[in-house]
Amino acid sequence: MGRTAGEKIMNDINRRTVLKGMAAGGAGLMLGTMPVFAQSSNKLVFMEPYDMALEYLHEMNAIVGGHFEKEGLTVEIASIRNTSAAIQQVVTGQAFVSRVGLLDVFKASEAQTEPVFSVGTSLQHGIFSVVSREGDPIRTPEDFKGKLVGLASIGGGQENMLNLLLAGAGVPFEAVQRQAIGSNAGNVEILKAKRVDAFLATVETSLILKRNKEPVEIWPASKYAPLPGGVLLMTKKFATENPETAVKFVRAMRNSALEANTEDAGKILDRITAKFDLAANDDRDFRIAAIKAYNEMTFVNGTDNVMRNVPEVMKLSAELASKAKIVEVKDVDSLYTNEYFDKAIKA
Incomplete structure (x- = not known):
């Protein structure tokens, strides 16, 4: 029996990781119908498209675990309960980033005049x-x-x-x-x-x-359809004008994800729930199991790819989206970047 698309990608990633190790030694809502969130030069708004849930583990832990603060960033998480509206908040500058599905980035690139792209992948696998x-x-x-x-x-x-x-x-x-x-x-x-x-x-x-x-x-x-379940959408304008912020943001998100995977899940949960009101099932054991499940989805392509846009995944995702007639992706390479990730892990 042949390998699935996901298995083929993992094989390619694992092969490249080994070689690298040998070489290195190691059309949304109208603006007037939406609430406007205040973002300033010293406070950045991270806009979630839905109510707070453990799916947003990395950004919540980046706040309560001090990862944003360590990078000198003041980040506030807000939610708007609609993916198109969340993207519109980013496009209009009311927020600097949103976590959405990769398909949402593909669609937004067709619907928006303001160019957007993914600066990192939070969940390497989808949620369904x-x-x-x-x-x-x-x-x-x-x-x-x-x-x-x-x-x-x-x-x-x-x-x-x-x-x-x-x-x-x-x-x-x-x-x-x-x-x-x-x-x-x-x-x-x-x-x-x-x-x-x-x-x-x-x-x-x-x-x-x-x-x-x-x-x-x-x-x-x-x-069989290894599309990322969560990517970090920014406008190209914001990232280009604020490259240092983009690098610090990606590094904080990566460090938060790494900590969430190695630290006791109960400890991570307790400090998140001390600040955030989660919409998920309030059973403690269930929530800990959810944290572990999201960790698996984060690390499925290996530690080196945590918060990285994996090119093979992006290419296959674009091909599937076009084949499924969801959206015709003409130039997938323009819809993601690893520029800030690469700089983040070098620092």
């Missing part, structure tokens, strides 16, 4: 998994053919991911039925009742299903 019945599993994108798949909504992020999986496998979109069922752990009852053959789930939903020992099989969509 495929859930199917243990006795009747869907294990590959090809298995979706002729099936009914439950999605949070029609036309949203989960349907985009489904289309990416199908496009990568050459499965016609019309060969797969879709049904909007919302996004929560209760979807497993719809699955068990055979009202759908599979559904897409978030990290948190997948954790709940595993903890409840539900009779399901779960695999990450990134196994």
Whole structure:
């Protein structure tokens, strides 16, 4: 059986890392409809597109763990509950960065006149998994053919991911039925009742299903469509005019991620919850499990690539997005940079 797209990328990354080690020895909302957030020269606003959750572990820990402060940066996290609106806040200069999916960067580059790009990848893998019945599993994108798949909504992020999986496998979109069922752990009852053959789930939903020992099989969509789940979007204008800030920011985010992976997860959780009101399940064990899950997604391409835009991933992501007819990416190299990452790790 051939390797998946994700496995091929990991093989390329691992090969390059070994060689490197041998050589080196080591169209959103109108502005008037949105709240305006105050950003000044000495206070930077990090705009999240949704309510605070452990998905935003790195930036929260960068604040409470002192990583931004160590770099001389004063960063405030705000949220606006809408990806397009969050991007618009960055484009209009009300915020200096937002954490969004790579597809959002692709789409924004087409919709915005102000050029944007990714200065780093926070989550190397996406947040969606495929859930199917243990006795009747869907294990590959090809298995979706002729099936009914439950999605949070029609036309949203989960349907985009489904289309990416199908496009990568050459499965016609019309060969797969879709049904909007919302996004929560209760979807497993719809699955068990055979009202759908599979559904897409978030990290948190997948954790709940595993903890409840539900009779399901779960695999990450990134196994076949390895798009990053979180990248750091900036305008090229801001990064070009403030290169030192961009370098310090990426370095602080990387150091925060490294610490979150090596420090006791309970300690990380306690200092985050002391400052931030999380929207996630408030069970402590669940939250610790979520931190570990996001750490795995951060380090899946190796420690050297933590907070780095991996070129192979970017290229494949652009190809899949174009093939799935989500957005035609004409020049993916212009939509990300490792300039600030490279300078950050040299310092």
